[in-house]
Amino acid sequence: MFDFFTGDHFSYIAAILTTIAFIPQAVQTIITRDTDAISLEMYICFCTGVFFWLCYGVHIGSWAMMIANSFTLVLSLIILSYKIFNERKKA
Amino acid sequence: MFDFFTGDHFSYIAAILTTIAFIPQAVQTIITRDTDAISLEMYICFCTGVFFWLCYGVHIGSWAMMIANSFTLVLSLIILSYKIFNERKKA
Known part of the structure; x- marks a missing residue:
């Protein structure tokens, strides 16, 4: 699957990074509840x-x-849920 | 380019949405400076x-x-720059 000779590795690294990027954001949002x-x-x-x-x-x-x-959808939905919950609490 | 008969429209809608999503975040960060x-x-x-x-x-x-x-890179770099600037100010 990983082919460092064709340049396809760019897409694998990119996909992994843009997917796992939402882990620290979701963790921070869950811990601090700040949105x-x-x-x-x-x-x-x-x-x-x-x-x-x-x-x-x-x-x-x-x-x-x-x-x-x-x-990614699960992680971003967690962040979105916290945001909506906080906005409704404010209103 | 847009082909509603093959299902490729999913990828066009997806690409547009995940790209423009960073506009409101960048605008909010620039206006509020809160990160x-x-x-x-x-x-x-x-x-x-x-x-x-x-x-x-x-x-x-x-x-x-x-x-x-x-x-997307320009928008997310703007948000990252504000975040780094604020973190350094705090330290």
Whole structure:
């Protein structure tokens, strides 16, 4: 799967990094419960986008895309949930 | 380019949404200058990942990937810069 001779490794490293990036954000949000600096619109837009990437993964039958996007979707939905909860508490 | 009959539209909608998602976050960060709830590790990881997606776009000669990832990289670098600036001010 990993092919360092074709340049495809760029996409594997990229996919891994942009997927795991949401782990520290989700952990920080769960621990601190602080979402003030986080944009609600960003996470609504992002979660919807990742959902469509997941649909595309299912459509083309790519397990890598399905797994990576399911993982990102769960993490970004956790962050979005905290944000919505905090916004409703404020209102 | 847009082909609603093959299911490729999933990827176009997904790419547009996950790219523009960073606009409201960058705008909010620039206006409020608040980055407390934002994870430094997330943006370091994410910017690096997007940079590799950009490299992959260059590698496969995809203008769509180059444009979308350059755009996302600029926005996420803006957010990362504010975060680093605020962290250094605190220290």
